[in-house]
Amino acid sequence: MRTDPAFTELRTARVRLRRSVPGDAEAISAYRSDPDVRIHQGWRKTDPDHVRGEIEQMLGRAPGEPGGWVQFSVETLDGGELIGDVGLCPDREESDVMLVGYTVAPVHQGKGYASEAVGVLVDYALDTLEADVVRAYADAGNVASVRVAANVGLLVVERFEETDADGSWHGVRMERRRVPAGTDDGPRSDSPPASAAEDEPHA
DSSP states (O other): OOOOTTOOEEEOSSEEEEEOOGGGHHHHHHHHTSHHHHTTOOOSOOSHHHHHHHHHHHTTSOTTOTTSOEEEEEEETTTOOEEEEEEEEEOSSOTTEEEEEEEEOGGGTTSSHHHHHHHHHHHHHHHTSOOSEEEEEEETTOHHHHHHHHHTTOEEEEEEEEEETTEEEEEEEEEEEOOOTTSOOSOOTTSOOTTGGGOOOBO
16 A cells, blocks of 8 residues: 555545644534434544544644554535544555545535545545555444445445443444456446435444
8 A cells, every 4th residue: 555645635526625634623523522423433532632632643644654544624615614524544454454434514414425525535545545445334323324335335344243341332344445447446436425315424
């Protein structure tokens, strides 16, 4: 896999993905702290100071660089409003696998934004960073998040259960593989979502 230290932004017809900056912390904290979002996520802290600290740490890492996540804020092109965030992280055990995660603020769900943002991110991971596999995990009960992944070609390959001090968690693993140039590799980032009305991701 490659790294991309010169990254600037990714665009679709309606959204722009740029590196998250400390000034985004308040907006990101607000929707991550929403109970309807947190129920599907694994964050233990969602306060602005914690989010800001994570962003500052990630800014020292280039997309594709091993060692942790790189986060991108998702903004509308029409107005520049921050509506969510997505992220990339090389898998620590499988060097050809790129993990992706995504969250959209509840007020902006159901409009297809997640499918656009995740679609262009997956294409970037496969085409620019040259990952062989893009992988996402989601709460098995979060049907909308699984649908967003399916919209951009990440299909469920495993269902599993994990147990910790907080109880049991039923999850799904979803993947899309890179294929040789000239071969149809599934939906591209500019493909319309299959079911935008149910686009409510918290992967």
